Amino acid sequence: MNILRVYTLGLVLLLCAPLASANEQDWARWLQGRLAELPASGAIQARLDADLADSRALAEPLYNPELNIGYENSAETTRTVGLSQTLDWSGKGRVGGRVGEVAADLARVRGEKAAAGLTADALRALIDFDAARARLAAAREQEQRLRRLTELVRRREHSGDLGRVDASLAYLSLARVQRALAEAESAATAATVVLRERLAVTAPGRPLPDAERWRPLDGEPDAGARLPYSYDLRLAERQLSLAERASDLARKEKNTDPTLGLRAGREGGESLWGLDFSLPLPLFNTGAPEYQAALAGTERRRALLEKTRNDLLARLEGALTDYRQRRQRWRQWRHLADAPLADSGDLLERVWRQGELTTQDYLRALDERLQTRQAGVELRQAMQRAWVHWLYESAGLSGWLRGLADAPAPAGEPAVTEASVTKQGTTP
Numbered sequence: 288m289n290i291l292r293v294y295t296l297g298l299v300l301l302l303c304a305p306l307a308s309a310n311e312q313d314w315a316r317w318l319q320g321r322l323a324e325l326p327a328s329g330a331i332q333a334r335l336d337a338d339l340a341d342s343r344a345l346a347e348p349l350y351n352p353e354l355n356i357g358y359e360n361s362a363e364t365t366r367t368v369g370l371s372q373t374l375d376w377s378g379k380g381r382v383g384g385r386v387g388e389v390a391a392d393l394a395r396v397r398g399e400k401a402a403a404g405l406t407a408d409a410l411r412a413l414i415d416f417d418a419a420r421a422r423l424a425a426a427r428e429q430e431q432r433l434r435r436l437t438e439l440v441r442r443r444e445h446s447g448d449l450g451r452v453d454a455s456l457a458y459l460s461l462a463r464v465q466r467a468l469a470e471a472e473s474a475a476t477a478a479t480v481v482l483r484e485r486l487a488v489t490a491p492g493r494p495l496p497d498a499e500r501w502r503p504l505d506g507e508p509d510a511g512a513r514l515p516y517s518y519d520l521r522l523a524e525r526q527l528s529l530a531e532r533a534s535d536l537a538r539k540e541k542n543t544d545p546t547l548g549l550r551a552g553r554e555g556g557e558s559l560w561g562l563d564f565s566l567p568l569p570l571f572n573t574g575a576p577e578y579q580a581a582l583a584g585t586e587r588r589r590a591l592l593e594k595t596r597n598d599l600l601a602r603l604e605g606a607l608t609d610y611r612q613r614r615q616r617w618r619q620w621r622h623l624a625d626a627p628l629a630d631s632g633d634l635l636e637r638v639w640r641q642g643e644l645t646t647q648d649y650l651r652a653l654d655e656r657l658q659t660r661q662a663g664v665e666l667r668q669a670m671q672r673a674w675v676h677w678l679y680e681s682a683g684l685s686g687w688l689r690g691l692a693d694a695p696a697p698a699g700e701p702a703v704t705e706a707s708v709t710k711q712g713t714t715p
Contacts, residue, residue, distance in 0.1 A: 311500055314493035315692035318413075321486055322406060331401045338394030345387030349373075349380050355550060369550025371563065377542035386532040393525040399682075400518035406688070407679040411672060412478070412485040417495050418668035419471070419478035425660045426464065426471040432632060432653060433461040440646070453646035460650045467657075496691060498667050501674045502614070504690040510603035513681035514596070517603065523588075523595040530581070530588040537581035541574035543567040599680075606680045610673040617666040624659050631656055 322328055350373035357367040440457040479489060514520060548563035635656070639649040678684045 310494065311496035311691050312693075314491075314496055315688050317492045318406075318409065319688060319692065321488070321492065322402075322409060325405070325487065327405055328402070331398055331405065334401075335394055335398040338397070339391050342387040342391035342394060345390060346380075346384035349375055349383070350544070353548075355548065357550070357552070363555035365552065365554045365559075367550045367552030367559070367561075369548055369561075369563070371546055371548030373544050373546045376544055377539045379536065379539045379544075382532065382536045382539050386529065386536055389525060389528045389532055393522065393529060396518060396521045396525060400522070403518065403679055403682065403684050406684050407675055409485045410675045410684075412482045413491055413495060414668055414671045414675070416475075416478040416482045416491065418664050419475040421664045422661060423468075423471040423475045425657060425664070426468040428632070429653065429657045430461070430464050430468055432636070433457070433464055436636075436649075437461050439640075456647055456650055460654075495671075498617070498671065500691065501671045504687065508607060508677070508681065508683075510600065510607050510681070513683065514600055514603060516682040517599050517680065518682055519595060520599050523592045527585070527588040527592050530585040534578070534581035534585045537574070537578040541569070541578055543569055603677075603680055606673070606677040610670070610677045613666070613670040613673045617663075617670045620663050620666050624663060628656065628660060628663075 352370055352372045355367070355369040355371060357365070357369070359365040437457045440454045482491075483489060543566060545564060545566040548565075549560075550563065551558070551560040553559065632653075635644065635649060635652050638644045639646070644652070675684070678687055
């Protein structure tokens with residue numbers, strides 16, 4: 288018989304694995320499509336387009352040619368037409384082009400970070416919504432069990448099989464659970480509001496992936512290896528590059544550029560032509576203070592980069608450690624409480640009906656069961672939020688979603704029982 292059960296369980300796992308993989312792929316693709324349709328995503332793209340246009344403007348030539356038309360009515364009427372052009376002899380335009388390239392790269396990283404923030408907020412809203420619905424389902428089940436208990440208690444009290452004290456305890460427990468139910472309903476409503484704000488939906492289009500899938504898909508993560516991909520570090524590096532280019536431009540700005548002009552016309556009945564040359568003399572405004580300020584700004588950015596690198600490494604290591612700890616606590620809870628919770632409610636009621644459990648002990652056991660179930664929901668929620676936080680800090684959100692959308696679930700993963708409180712998408 289035991290061998291038959293093992294084979295049966297293995298067959299069920301093999302049959303359910305493709306379905307679970309398809310479900311998580313559908314969820315990931317639904318989320319990606321939903322995020323792409325959000326107005327906030329359009330605003331991020333519009334901001335990126337504007338920043339890229341500004342960066343391209345930095346690479347344009349500094350000076351346009353000027354058209355000069357002259358007319359002088361004296362003893363001899365003079366009419367002239369000329370063109371003048373300021374020459375970028377110091378190479379400010381080339382340096383400005385390099386500034387534009389760095390500014391464009393900086394804008395793209397800012398856009399990536401904004402999109403990742405939008406995704407993280409949406410994931411947190413989905414996690415909180417699922418946890419709120421799970422808590423509400425647990426509170427409603429508790430109320431249903433207590434209502435059934437009070438009906439049985441009332442009948443047994445009238446028949447004399449149960450004392451007034453036991454009946455009072457049952458009524459008080461049913462009254463007390465109303466507070467927990469009200470809080471769960473309020474939390475579910477608040478989670479729905481946040482979900483509407485983040486994804487413009489009142490309920491997820493697909494259930495969340497199994498809690499076992501909120502983990503790395505390609506080996507154990509490493510904080511040091513993910514540090515170069517951090518949005519804040521990449522921003523700090525590009526801000527330093529931008530400051531260096533700006534100091535180069537400030538040095539070029541110290542040099543003045545000449546203007547060369549050519550004109551032709553007639554004076555009376557004679558033709559005339561001429562050349563004009565002008566060069567600003569930097570006698571008062573030398574540009575030296577601006578250059579010194581730019582150099583100081585570069586040193587400030589260099590120091591901030593080192594600080595940012597140290598701070599980010601600490602944040603990454605802390606986020607990864609927090610995720611591993613919370614995952615370990617959740618897995619430990621699941622190992623200890625998953626199977627007992629699956630049928631403990633019916634078992635307790637049957638034992639109480641048989642008279643092997645007092646009403647007070649039965650109520651206490653129901654309360655412990657509810658608290659344990661709620662603890663599982665909280666542990667799962669905290670683990671999932673810690674995973675999202677790690678992915679955001681390490682710039683891995685989009686990669687994880689793509690992995691869920693494209694890759695099948697690995698074989699041999701433990702399944703979650705249908706009655707488990709940690710089953711995703713538990714809605715009453």
